[in-house]
Amino acid sequence: MTATKKPKKRAKKAVLLPATGTKSDMPHVGRAVQGCRCPQCHTHRLEERRDERDRRQIEAAENDPMTGAVQFGANATDEFRNSLNGGQQ
Numbered sequence: 001m002t003a004t005k006k007p008k009k010r011a012k013k014a015v016l017l018p019a020t021g022t023k024s025d026m027p028h029v030g031r032a033v034q035g036c037r038c039p040q041c042h043t044h045r046l047e048e049r050r051d052e053r054d055r056r057q058i059e060a061a062e063n064d065p066m067t068g069a070v071q072f073g074a075n076a077t078d079e080f081r082n083s084l085n086g087g088q089q
């Protein structure tokens with residue numbers, strides 16, 4: 001047994017605490033780190049892409065009248081229109 005004990009090496013982290021000091025902004029945990037391939041960062045990037053897709057869909061549907069009526073394309077046949085809404089428009 002040795003008398004002196006080696007001090008434990010501290011894990012190296014790029015940023016120990018974020019600028020805000022809150023855990024919700026911690027790298028890997030609260031947000032993705034650029035170039036990192038860990039599962040947490042992967043999930044953050046996945047969620048960012050989903051958020052972006054949702055944002056685009058919401059933006060595209062912003063001026064949708066949302067009347068509940070079926071909107072037909074110009075090439076829809078009368079038979080098709082009748083089968084869906086009973087012949088209206």
Ligand SMILES: [Zn+2]
Pocket residue numbers: 027028032033036037038039040041042
């Ligand atoms: Zn990471």
